[in-house]
Amino acid sequence: MMVIIKDEIYGTIEFDELEERIIDTAAFQRLRRIAQMSVTNLVYPGANHTRFEHSLGTAYLSSLISERLGLEESEKKKIKIFSLLHDIGHVAFSHEGEDVLKRYIGDHETLGRDIIRKGEIADIINENYSSKEIAEMYGSKRGMIVEADIGADRMDYLKRDALNTGVAYGMIDIDRIVHTLAVEGNELCVTEGGLEAAEFLLVARFMMFSAVYLHKTVRIATAMLQRAIEGSIEDGTIKPEEFLYMGDAVAYERMLQSQNAKKYVDGLLRRRLYKEILSLPEKKINMKEAKELEKKLSEQFECDIILDYPTKFSKAVELKVKTNDGLKTLPKMSSLVNSLQKAEEERRKILVISEEAVRRTRGEEIRKAVLRFI
Template identity: 40%
Template sequence: MKSIRDSVHGDLHLEEFEVRLTDTPEIQRLRRIKQLGFTYLVYPGANHSRFEHSIGTMYLASRLARNLQLDEDTHTLVRSCALLHDAGHGPFSHVSERVLDSSHEELTSKLIKESQLGDILSEKFSVKEVLKVINGEGPLGQIISGELDVDRMDYLLRDSHYTGVAYGVIDVERLIYNMKLDDGILLLQSKGVQAAESMLLARYFMYPSVYQHHTTRIVNSMFRRCLGKLLEKKVINEHEIYRYDDTDIISLARSEEGYIQDIMGRLDTRQLYKRVYSLKFDDIDNPKRIFQMSDLTIQKVEEEIAGDLGVDKDFILVDVPEYPIFHEMSTPVSLNGDTVMLGDISNLVMALKDVRFNHADLCIYLPEEYADSASKLNFIDYLNL
């Protein structure tokens, strides 16, 4: 047995099988992947890694498995799946994912199949079964990737701890204690409803404060454009993005000439682009259509703005945020012998569904030296909304 001291959960204990998984290069790479990407440029303490989150998720999965009274083999399976669930994340975590054709879940499956992780896992389990659990299939999959899963519990606690933003503090004890498996469905008992509401509120407030902080979005947009150029030039193999870490990408970008090097230099020195336009989604009818804008449409808008400003189109960044999905709304709740959805019995959850676009906005960024010229443009005309 091996112990790891975690800053959020305390001492975490790993059995020999789990130590072997943890000590593989594929999992050790996660130590060099920042959990929140470039958010450390906004919150200096946000330097925690995807590795920390993985072992934290394993710990919470273990606690939930114990509460559900799963047998020892199933308990080990759940712990192993939680440990490996983010193995395929690219550099800077979710920041890079929006540039790639494959999700981190798909890349995780590919990595496990092709690496020694699959060989180690096959000593105890079916690799196919492991991948099903990691991808949220079946009753065990709901523990790792469901409406109210341990992955989300850990990242809210951890991100809150390292950024110093208190919104992410949730009642994990009450959530875990009030969950049960019934006919293959992971249910929340009625006594846990308030804790689930609190978790949903935590995510709602963490989005504008951390995950979609306006400066974080500028940085992420700049990096994604930089990464996209590296992929276009085939400096990086997209299909093996899980072999790179944060330092690899930074080094490759610094060694390139021209636009890529310029963007990386701006990130290194925090000479960030400026926001010159913001369109609040709650100011327009049917905000969902913003999220339906295709990449080609966005590129066309960027080209038109660049043409009117007389600058290169790569200097214009139109940023559409991620659609605000709150899976917790669909959490099944056991109430008086029936199974109902959390959103159907909680007025608070229904209210959040209606206000989830309040913090969302489409933004346009460009270098500071063009900001004055851009202030004369009517950006809404370019968007055709």
């Protein structure tokens, strides 16, 4: 018996009984309480969708891709289960929380493997398949339908994030991409007929990072959130592994009990955010130097000053295009993709931020101190 779920993008999505039971587990239901875009809703109020619906959408797209590639029925089922669970290891606050917590407990792929291998979800999977086999799809050739540059995960989050933020950058031609996908030499690629659609997806990703994910105010809120997470761990209020079992709201409540974290959480909940004092090109100082400068400035001016180092938009594009002369990487065939990578480098800025009162009263002194350092 199939269960039908209505999705804001794809309409009707169907799941079989085993998939429904996975969805109904406590670990999967926790994804309802983790915002897909963390603190981005402080800038884009509609960005309140969660890891839960993204996981359902990714499973739907992976099924379309599997069908297009003509995979065997058993393999289709396994890939759909993996795609459904690909984000099961996310801690509270999604990637923004992971950036702090991964040095304590590992990244979401590592945590996801552990959740899939043992416990309630593993018991359900093992009735028909192997939970170990599903867990090993992370980072593998078999997982490429989900994880590739042009895989189900990326297509869903770009389209869903754009829809919920209200920006126009996520207009991806999913049908065209899916219908031009192929497998060549164990690699997911597009045929030349899908070149423009693939380019457009990468343009959409660049624009989403530039205008949404790394929006200046989003970065400031993220820096405050990460200070709160770190502070609550340092003073023993929360153990790192507890973030794997909490949703965002509970994590906020717990962090309010931390002396180190409280002022940051109060600022986030009231939207009293730190302000930019100065921005400078990333190439001016490296990350280690930025941390040293952050400490010096905070000590010199006796206040909390944060130097936020920019997150990379993406790793190098590895997408392959199937041509009459064999596989070629997309950057070799597309001057547009090359120009995007150059534009990314130019837009990467280090932000120097602090409380509004500090910027107002000592901002000019701090700017001069930073410029003397570099």
